[in-house]
Amino acid sequence: MTQASNAPSRRAAAIEASRARALARTPLQSMRHGATHSLPFLLVMVPFGMLFGVVATNAGFDLAQTMGFTILVLAGASQFTAVQLLTDNAPLWLVILSSLAVNLRMAMYSASLVPWLGAASQPARAAVAYSLVDQTYALSIDYFQNTPKLSIPQRLGYFFGTAFVLCGAWMTFAYLGATVGRAIPDSIPLDFAVPITFLAMIAPALRSLPHMAAATVAVVVSLFLVGLPAGVGPMIAAILAMLAGSATEVWQVRRSGGRA
Amino acid sequence: MTYSNAEIWFTILALGAGTFLLRYSFLGAIGSRPMPEWFLRMLRYTAVAVLPALAAPLVVWPAATHGQTDPVRLAAGAATVIAGYATRNTLAAIVAGAATLMIGFYLS
Numbered sequence: 001m002t003q004a005s006n007a008p009s010r011r012a013a014a015i016e017a018s019r020a021r022a023l024a025r026t027p028l029q030s031m032r033h034g035a036t037h038s039l040p041f042l043l044v045m046v047p048f049g050m051l052f053g054v055v056a057t058n059a060g061f062d063l064a065q066t067m068g069f070t071i072l073v074l075a076g077a078s079q080f081t082a083v084q085l086l087t088d089n090a091p092l093w094l095v096i097l098s099s100l101a102v103n104l105r106m107a108m109y110s111a112s113l114v115p116w117l118g119a120a121s122q123p124a125r126a127a128v129a130y131s132l133v134d135q136t137y138a139l140s141i142d143y144f145q146n147t148p149k150l151s152i153p154q155r156l157g158y159f160f161g162t163a164f165v166l167c168g169a170w171m172t173f174a175y176l177g178a179t180v181g182r183a184i185p186d187s188i189p190l191d192f193a194v195p196i197t198f199l200a201m202i203a204p205a206l207r208s209l210p211h212m213a214a215a216t217v218a219v220v221v222s223l224f225l226v227g228l229p230a231g232v233g234p235m236i237a238a239i240l241a242m243l244a245g246s247a248t249e250v251w252q253v254r255r256s257g258g259r260a
Numbered sequence: 261m262t263y264s265n266a267e268i269w270f271t272i273l274a275l276g277a278g279t280f281l282l283r284y285s286f287l288g289a290i291g292s293r294p295m296p297e298w299f300l301r302m303l304r305y306t307a308v309a310v311l312p313a314l315a316a317p318l319v320v321w322p323a324a325t326h327g328q329t330d331p332v333r334l335a336a337g338a339a340t341v342i343a344g345y346a347t348r349n350t351l352a353a354i355v356a357g358a359a360t361l362m363i364g365f366y367l368s
Binding site for chain 2 (some may be wrong): 037040041043044059060061065068069072073074075078082086087089092095096099100103104105106107108109110111112113114115117118119122125126128129130132134137138141142145189191192194195196197198199200201202203204205206210211214215217218219221222223226233234235237238239241242243244245246249250
């Protein structure tokens with residue numbers, strides 16, 4: 001379902017070799033592998049974690065409150081949303097609802113992990129849920145889909161490897177931002193770190209026509225719905241994009257004579 | 261800010277609990293029970309649906325320029341996608357995007 005149809009055979013051989021290596025790893029080695037794969041994202045987690053610490057502190061939150069957000073909510077975009085709305089003295093119900101709307105996509109991530117991690121123990125699934133953020137999700141689902149035969153402990157190992165590095169960095173640098181950070185120079189276009197990371201995570205995953213159809217619909221619809229309240233437009237765009245991807249897949253299977 | 265300490269902690273706890281429930285929803289409730297094929301088929305495209313939907317408006321109408329389309333940021337977004345697609349490597353994509361952004365800012 002995820003083979004590139006016109007990839008050169010050299011690439012196919014490389015994918016096969018990386019699959020064999022993935023299957024040979026112990027859960028602990030899978031964890032180290034996940035941690036290594038996460039390192040590029042530190043380029044984003046480190047400055048953004050610090051930025052949250054600085055912004056929250058400057059807005060008047062004390063260290064315990066700042067770390068309360070960082071450890072109990074652990075979701076960058078919604079933390080910034082909540083701090084911004086609280087700074088504007090918005091009613092609390094609006095703060096909570098708006099910030100939760102930003103996190104609605106997490107339910108979709110949760111559903112999409114069920115086929116891969118649903119058979120794990122209850123505490124393991126709860127721990128995965130706690131540390132389910134865009135980066136840990138995107139890295140892990142790509143790893144799982146590339147090597148479908150991984151065991152549950154190998155999958156959990158990889159996921160927790162990414163979570164340890166990425167969530168650990170988010171907490172550590174939010175703390176440093178809140179305690180020693182003063183300001184982030186305006187000359188660094190930090191706003192753009194988030195879209196670049198998201199695009200960098202999905203561009204390598206565009207390996208088939210249905211994946212491209214989904215991404216295209218997501219981009220076009222989200223641009224049309226930009227006027228809706230925070231988090232709602234991208235949600236609608238994402239659902240339509242998932243429908244487009246699966247419809248394209250069905251169409252491809254029918255055209256090739258019913259072979260799944 | 262005009263909230264009491266208790267109000268802020270109430271917000272933090274409500275957000276934390278709500279976010280955890282969103283993340284735990286399907287993983288916790290469904291577990292290893294089978295899901296319908298059409299639903300699984302849709303879920304295969306979650307990542308390539310959600311992340312571009314979040315990124316596209318940020319690329320085209322950046323908050324930092326108050327929503328004004330910025331050629332440098334557009335070019336950086338395009339460079340990220342092209343490099344990521346061509347190399348199949350996330351780090352290469354991030355470096356290409358960041359380099360384009362830096363060069364663009366230096367030139368403008």
